[in-house]
Amino acid sequence: MSDTVLDRFLRYVVIDTQSDPASDAQPSTEKQKDLGRLLTAELLELGLSDAHLDEHGNVYATIPGNTSKDVPVICFCSHMDTAPDFTGTNVRPQILRNYQGGDIALPGDSGQVIRVEAHPQLKSQIGNDIVTTDGTTLLGADDKAGIAEIMTTAAHLLANPDIPHGTIKILFTTDEEIGRGADKVNLEKLGARFAYTLDGSTVGEIENETFSADGVTIDISGVAMHPGYAKGKMENAIKIASDIVARLPRDIAPETTDGRAGFIHPVDLSGSMESAHLQLIIRDFDDAGLVEKEALLKAIAEDVLLGYPGSTMTFTVKQQYRNMKQVLDRHPEIMDNLAEAVRRVGLEPVLHSIRGGTDGSRLSFMGLPCPNIFTGGHAYHSPLEWVSVQDMEKAAETIVALVQVWEERAA
Numbered sequence: 530m531s532d533t534v535l536d537r538f539l540r541y542v543v544i545d546t547q548s549d550p551a552s553d554a555q556p557s558t559e560k561q562k563d564l565g566r567l568l569t570a571e572l573l574e575l576g577l578s579d580a581h582l583d584e585h586g587n588v589y590a591t592i593p594g595n596t597s598k599d600v601p602v603i604c605f606c607s608h609m610d611t612a613p614d615f616t617g618t619n620v621r622p623q624i625l626r627n628y629q630g631g632d633i634a635l636p637g638d639s640g641q642v643i644r645v646e647a648h649p650q651l652k653s654q655i656g657n658d659i660v661t662t663d664g665t666t667l668l669g670a671d672d673k674a675g676i677a678e679i680m681t682t683a684a685h686l687l688a689n690p691d692i693p694h695g696t697i698k699i700l701f702t703t704d705e706e707i708g709r710g711a712d713k714v715n716l717e718k719l720g721a722r723f724a725y726t727l728d729g730s731t732v733g734e735i736e737n738e739t740f741s742a743d744g745v746t747i748d749i750s751g752v753a754m755h756p757g758y759a760k761g762k763m764e765n766a767i768k769i770a771s772d773i774v775a776r777l778p779r780d781i782a783p784e785t786t787d788g789r790a791g792f793i794h795p796v797d798l799s800g801s802m803e804s805a806h807l808q809l810i811i812r813d814f815d816d817a818g819l820v821e822k823e824a825l826l827k828a829i830a831e832d833v834l835l836g837y838p839g840s841t842m843t844f845t846v847k848q849q850y851r852n853m854k855q856v857l858d859r860h861p862e863i864m865d866n867l868a869e870a871v872r873r874v875g876l877e878p879v880l881h882s883i884r885g886g887t888d889g890s891r892l893s894f895m896g897l898p899c900p901n902i903f904t905g906g907h908a909y910h911s912p913l914e915w916v917s918v919q920d921m922e923k924a925a926e927t928i929v930a931l932v933q934v935w936e937e938r939a940a
Contacts, residue, residue: 532684534921538660538677539622541567542669547617548610548704555713556586556610556703564609564676568701571680575687577699585713588701592683592694600695600939604721605682605928606888606899607675607728608705611667614910621663624918628659635664635912643913650731650907658918668914670906674921675727676701678904682928694932695939700724702888708849711891721897723863725931726889729881729903732920733871736901737857737864738882739890740791740812742849743819747773747830752839753803764837766805770798772833773807781822789882791818793826814852814882850886853893853900860898866938867900870931874923902927 532540544564549557556562565582572580572590580590586609594600611617625633630651633643641664645651651659662668679699686692698721702710705728729736751766774795779785783792791813799806809826813819827844834842857863864880871878889899905920 532681534677534681534925535658535660535918537680538670538674538916538921541673541676542620542622545618545620546610546669547613548707550613550707555709557707557709558610561610561703562586565701565703568609568676568680572683572699575684577683583713583715586703587714588699589719590683590699592686592697592699594694594696595690596693596695596936596939598695598936598939600936601722602696602698602720603932603935604698604700604719604724604897605679606700606702606724606726606892607672607679608702608710608888609672609676610703610706611669611673612671612706612910615667615912616665617667617669620666620669622668623661623663625659625661628654628657630655633659633661633915635661637663637665638912640664641912643908643915648907648913648915654917657920659915660918661915662912664912667910667912668906668916670904670914670916671909672705672728672904674904674906674916674924678727678921678925678928681925685925685929686932692929692933693936695936697932705888708886710888711895714892714895716895716897719897723860724889724892724897724899725867726887726899726901727904727924727928728887728889729901730906730909731879732903732905732917732923733876734879734881734903735864735867735871736881736883738814738854739850739852739886740814740884741816741819741852742886743811743823744847744849745809745811745823745826746845746847747807747809748843748845749800749805749807750841751803751805751837763802764840765802766840767800767802769833769837769840770800770805770807772836773830774798776829776833778825787884789814791822793822810849812884816851850890851894853890853898856893856898857900862938863898864900866934867902867931869934870927873930873934874926876923
């Protein structure tokens with residue numbers, strides 16, 4: 530198979546793999562298995578005889594090592610689902626060859642324009658080939674760019690057995706976009722010591738840190754009463770929940786923070802006069818920051834309830850994921866080898882922190898330390914999503930260099 534990374538990418542993005550947070554199944558949508566079946570077939574065609582799709586939609590495969598050295602088994606991982614934020618049905622990729630600068634108008638929707646002012650990374654793409662949507666769907670570079678890069682690397686290593694490397698595991702997951710990507714991964718079957726997700730963005734960026742994340746649910750029981758005779762009696766649960774939201778600090782919100790600042794973010798509010806349900810997410814790079822924000826939120830809610838003496842609430846905190854840096858710092862060779870690989874392909878590695886989470890967060894705390902590597906994609910989860918072909922090629926080159934570094938530094 531002599532397909533390029535672009536050939537593969539274009540083949541994968543037209544397969545609708547959007548995940549569904551309202552579904553309790555895994556995968557949350559059966560259509561994710563459509564891509565999984567294709568990838569399994571391609572891996573088998575490459576000669577990876579153990580490639581298979583499990584009942585949860587995860588794809589596993591092994592590239593056997595070809596060195597006598599004792600090299601740790603490394604896994605490369607990407608997710609097959611696309612985000613539920615914007616439609617991924619009927620994706621029509623557009624290729625802008627030899628980009629010469631300027632804004633990019635998308636042909637399917639005149640209101641959708643990728644503007645250089647909002648996407649300054651375009652300034653470094655002069656002469657490159659840019660893949661976009663037609664403006665009516667997302668593209669799916671998150672994370673089908675990563676999949677294409679891993680598949681291209683697998684084909685390259687198998688076609689070039691003179692490149693020494695240890696045993697390499699391939700893992701493609703489902704439902705990462707809804708926070709369940711690692712839920713059904715069988716680490717014993719996978720058999721890797723360390724892993725890398727291909728799920729980043731700007732070329733050269735490597736990521737060893739994510740937010741720590743909790744979810745908070747506040748359930749409110751108010752006092753229902755006929756509105757015609759409610760004076761001094763009714764305590765409207767919707768108003769109580771709204772009061773809590775109204776009192777949230779404006780400077781601790783996603784829309785007012787960046788860098789290493791965390792936030793409190795309401796994501797759902799529903800209810801009636803009698804009862805209301807409020808869901809929030811809490812994010813911070815430090816676990817102590819999570820605790821502080823949760824204490825602040827609880828204090829706000831309790832203060833609001835003082836004005837409604839007949840009403841009650843429950844305040845429930847659920848851990849979602851933790852900053853993977855806590856695990857990765859115990860294995861510095863993982864990032865050291867990655868930084869060296871990035872340098873070998875002619876880039877300067879840029880250490881970056883993710884204001885979010887990846888499969889790597891969960892996998893790291895499940896016992897598989899797993900930082901993140903750039904894919905070249907930008908403007909994820911939106912119709913303005915785009916990726917550079919040359920940056921995808923550079924990501925694939927980085928994987929090849931990385932497995933060589935691990936082999937060279939092994940005993």
